[in-house]
Amino acid sequence: MEEVPHAIEEIKEKMKTVKHKILVLSGKGGVGKSTFSAHLAHGLAEDENTQVALLDIDICGPSIPKIMGLEGEQFLEDNLGVMSVGFLLSSPDDAVIWRGPKKNGMIKQFLRDVDWGEVDYLIVDTPPGTSDEHLSVVQYLAAARIDGAVIITTPQEVSLQDVRKEISFCRKVRLPVLGVVENMSGFVCPNCKKESQIFPPTTGGAEVMCQDLQIPLLGRVPLDPHIGKSCDKGQSFMIDAPDSPATLAYRSIIQSKCVCESCEFTWRRGQKVI
Amino acid sequence: MEAAAEPGHLAGIRHIILVLSGKGGVGKSTISTELALALRHAGKKVGILDVDLCGPSIPRMFRAQGRAVHQCDSGWVPVFVDQEQSISLMSVGFLLEKPDEAVVWRGPKKNALIKQFVSDVAWGQLDYLVVDTPPGTSDEHMATVEALRPYSPLGALVVTTPQAVSVGDVRRELTFCRKTGLRVIGVVENMSGFVCPHCAECTSVFSRGGGEELARHAGVPFLGERIGAAPSSLYSGWSDLRLPTVPEGEKNGSSWLLSSSSSSSRTGSVPLDPQLTRSLEEGQDFIQEFPKSPAFPALFSIAQKILNETPAQLS
Numbered sequence: 001m002e003e004v005p006h007a008i009e010e011i012k013e014k015m016k017t018v019k020h021k022i023l024v025l026s027g028k029g030g031v032g033k034s035t036f037s038a039h040l041a042h043g044l045a046e047d048e049n050t051q052v053a054l055l056d057i058d059i060c061g062p063s064i065p066k067i068m069g070l071e072g073e074q075f076l077e078d079n080l081g082v083m084s085v086g087f088l089l090s091s092p093d094d095a096v097i098w099r100g101p102k103k104n105g106m107i108k109q110f111l112r113d114v115d116w117g118e119v120d121y122l123i124v125d126t127p128p129g130t131s132d133e134h135l136s137v138v139q140y141l142a143a144a145r146i147d148g149a150v151i152i153t154t155p156q157e158v159s160l161q162d163v164r165k166e167i168s169f170c171r172k173v174r175l176p177v178l179g180v181v182e183n184m185s186g187f188v189c190p191n192c193k194k195e196s197q198i199f200p201p202t203t204g205g206a207e208v209m210c211q212d213l214q215i216p217l218l219g220r221v222p223l224d225p226h227i228g229k230s231c232d233k234g235q236s237f238m239i240d241a242p243d244s245p246a247t248l249a250y251r252s253i254i255q256s257k258c259v260c261e262s263c264e265f266t267w268r269r270g271q272k273v274i
Numbered sequence: 275m276e277a278a279a280e281p282g283h284l285a286g287i288r289h290i291i292l293v294l295s296g297k298g299g300v301g302k303s304t305i306s307t308e309l310a311l312a313l314r315h316a317g318k319k320v321g322i323l324d325v326d327l328c329g330p331s332i333p334r335m336f337r338a339q340g341r342a343v344h345q346c347d348s349g350w351v352p353v354f355v356d357q358e359q360s361i362s363l364m365s366v367g368f369l370l371e372k373p374d375e376a377v378v379w380r381g382p383k384k385n386a387l388i389k390q391f392v393s394d395v396a397w398g399q400l401d402y403l404v405v406d407t408p409p410g411t412s413d414e415h416m417a418t419v420e421a422l423r424p425y426s427p428l429g430a431l432v433v434t435t436p437q438a439v440s441v442g443d444v445r446r447e448l449t450f451c452r453k454t455g456l457r458v459i460g461v462v463e464n465m466s467g468f469v470c471p472h473c474a475e476c477t478s479v480f481s482r483g484g485g486e487e488l489a490r491h492a493g494v495p496f497l498g499e500r501i502g503a504a505p506s507s508l509y510s511g512w513s514d515l516r517l518p519t520v521p522e523g524e525k526n527g528s529s530w531l532l533s534s535s536s537s538s539s540r541t542g543s544v545p546l547d548p549q550l551t552r553s554l555e556e557g558q559d560f561i562q563e564f565p566k567s568p569a570f571p572a573l574f575s576i577a578q579k580i581l582n583e584t585p586a587q588l589s
Contacts, residue, residue: 027329029298029409034439060410061296061443092442095296095449097411100381128298128409129328130376131384157555158303162329164374172378187468191475198468198479198548202555228481232438 008143011111015144018053018119022178023137023149025170027162029128031154032183032221034063035231036250037125040150041068042236043254044121045080053119055110056084057137058127059103060096069234083114100132107136128162130169138173148176150218153209154184155201160209167213179218181253182206187223188245198223219253222246283349284392286399287321289584290427292418292456296443298409300435301464301544303331304554305576306406309431312577314360318401321352323391324365325418326408327377327384333367337557343368349394364395381413388414392421402580409443411450419454428584429457431576434488435465436543437481441488459583461488462576463543471548479546544572 015021024037034056041054056064064070065086085096085106098106116122127133138146149170153163163180170177182205187198203209210217224246230237238247284290293306303326310320324332333339336355343364344351352362366377366387379387397403405422408414419427430451434444444461451458468479547569 028331029329030300030435030440031298060412061298061446063297063439063442066439066442093445093449095411095446095453097416097450097453099413099416103412130378131328132380132413135378135380154299156551158331158334159299161334161373162331165329165376168374169376169378172376187477187479189470189473189475190477192470192473194470194472196468196471196548198546198551200548200552200555202552223479225477225479225481228437228439228479232481 004139007108007112008140011108011140012143014112014116015122015141018116018122018144020120021122021124021141021144021146023124023126023146023175024152025126025134025149025166026128026152026159027130027164027166028153028159031152031159032181033128033152034058034067034125035227036150036152036181036183036221037123038064038067038231039236039238039250040254041080041082041121041123042238043250044123045077048079050121051079051117051119053081053083053116053122054125055114055122056082056086056125057107057110057133058125059085059098059106059133061127062086064125066234067231081116081119083110103132104136107133108140111137111140130166134169135173138175146175148178150178151180152183153180153206154199155182155197155205156199157203159199160203160206163206164209164213167215177215179216179256180206180210181218182220184223185220190225218256219249221249221253283394283396284403284422284425287397287403287425288401289580290403290405290422290425291459291580292405292407292422292427292430293433294407294415294430294447294451295409295433295440296411296445296447297434297440300409300433300440301462302409302433303335303406304550305431305433305462305464305544305573306404307332307335307554308550308573309577309580310361310402310404312574313402313404313580316577316581318581319360319399321362321364321397321400321403323395323403323405324363324367325388325391325405325414327366327379327387327414329408330365330367332363332365332406335554335557336361336363338363339367339373341368346396348396350396352395352397362397362400364391384413385417388417389421392418402584411446415450416454419456427456428580429459431459431462433462433464434484435480436463436467436478436484438484438487440480441484444488445491460576460579465546466543468546476545544569544576 024033026033041052044050045052056062062084064084068082151163151166153159184199186195188195206217222245224244226241227237230240238250241247293302295302306322310322313320322332324330338353338355341353352364353368355361432444432447434440465480467476469476550569
């Protein structure tokens with residue numbers, strides 16, 4: 001581990017051209033981290049003057065290449081670059097059966113050796129949990145400073161209990177929490193238009209948790225079956241279904257201004273940060 | 275049995291089943307829980323070992339949060355969920371002082387705890403030990419497979435949801451099973467379709483066609499699209515849950531998306547059911563309370579398949 005401080009310095013140098021670094025976290029898997037990361041990247045990159053980079057550090061389950069519709073390519077638009085271990089695998093069946101140290105080495109390489117160039121936003125999509133990948137990315141970016149983390153959850157308590165752990169992780173490693181996004185929040189039947197709770201918020205959902213922990217709730221994104229379809233096709237759902245309530249929710253979150261204890265942060269370029 | 279050479283606490287366990295998936299949030303813990311309940315209803319003694327150290331869900335699903343693990347002469351006593359002690363649990367959730375505390379551990383520490391879980395828990399006699407895992411193919415999985423190998427685990431149930439993004443992760447998980455020599459008992463497609471409680475329309479919430487893609491990939495026939503709602507009358511006779519063996523030919527075709535001559539590619543699909551989510555939130559016995567749910571026959575048929583594969587009774 002003695003090369004870590006060295007790597008931190010190198011990464012600090014490398015990240016000088018990267019203005020904002022945002023982690024997307026959740027305690028539980030399958031709550032929509034990659035979907036949110038992808039849409040945040042798409043949304044920010046809609047402004048052609050904003051340079052966006054999306055880094056997928058889910059080494060064992062990289063979803064970003066599929067969701068972004070990329071096979072082997074690493075640049076989607078002129079102003080949106082993507083990096084994932086998925087690009088380094090030779091076949092879709094290739095499993096990355098790696099223990100922690102090897103995963104950490106990969107993350108170091110992603111941060112230090114990828115030529116990110118001039119970037120306004122680096123969005124880092126993470127695997128579920130609070131282990132090697134999370135510790136490593138926070139450690140490697142320690143000197144370069146991370147703006148903060150957006151935490152994704154679904155409304156049910158089984159997810160919230162893991163998210164509370166994730167927030168306790170953020171506090172332990174002094175990572176500012178930019179806010180919480182409640183995903184899969186209500187489902188509107190496309191046939192009868194009535195709403196159901198597929199993942200019922202039996203303990204009040206993200207709203208009550210955010211009040212308890214005094215962190216901002218950035219918004220709620222309803223479950224829309226088109227989101228999964230767009231992700232499977234590798235297209236931006238916000239372009240596929242511009243009028244869907246879920247698109248509006250994404251847009252409002254992307255444009256939202258988050259004020260938290262330790263930082264004042266705005267997504268949009270040109271506005272004040274800190 | 276190889277275990278005889280090393281008489282650990284797993285010596286009294288007849289069958290070990292791992293529940294795996296590449297992707298998170300596809301329902302590993304749900305399937306583990308319901309499988310355990312279904313096996314219990316069939317008169318079996320079941321243990322669940324939760325090796326998801328950073329996000330343990332099993333204690334909540336059995337409404338056992340806050341229960342403590344005690345030490346006895348022979349090791350850790352698992353947490354029993356019922357008077358009859360027919361289901362016992364072990365999870366890192368029982369070892370934490372505060373439920374919101376994060377287990378911020380790197381691999382080696384996780385590996386050490388998993389080894390301890392395998393060697394130090396006094397399970398006693400069990401028909402089945404279900405091992406619930408975190409998503410991925412990393413430390414926990416390697417540690418678990420390594421530690422359990424001397425006890426010849428029966429195999430793995432691999433859980434997916436229908437969308438291509440999830441199926442991609444499952445393909446990687448199948449590679450993991452192949453590389454580690456773990457037999458795949460079956461692939462379970464969870465959350466396949468949501469039946470609107472207002473109008474009974476079935477929507478593919480998490481995309482569709484994932485099972486078909488997997489079928490094509492595994493080189494097996496795709497027998498049909500999974501439906502959501504099953505006619506409840508078909509299953510009402512099953513409510514006593516001492517279920518008769520369903521003959522192979524009569525097995526509800528809709529709950530078995532695929533059947534295959536190859537050993538590794540059978541799929542049972544479980545539709546998305548908010549009642550199921552709710553009951554797991556509240557730690558109720560879903561199979562007892564909601565035998566008419568569209569998810570029930572699918573869950574039952576998965577348990578039945580396991581029972582069929584392991585006819586031996588605990589003496």
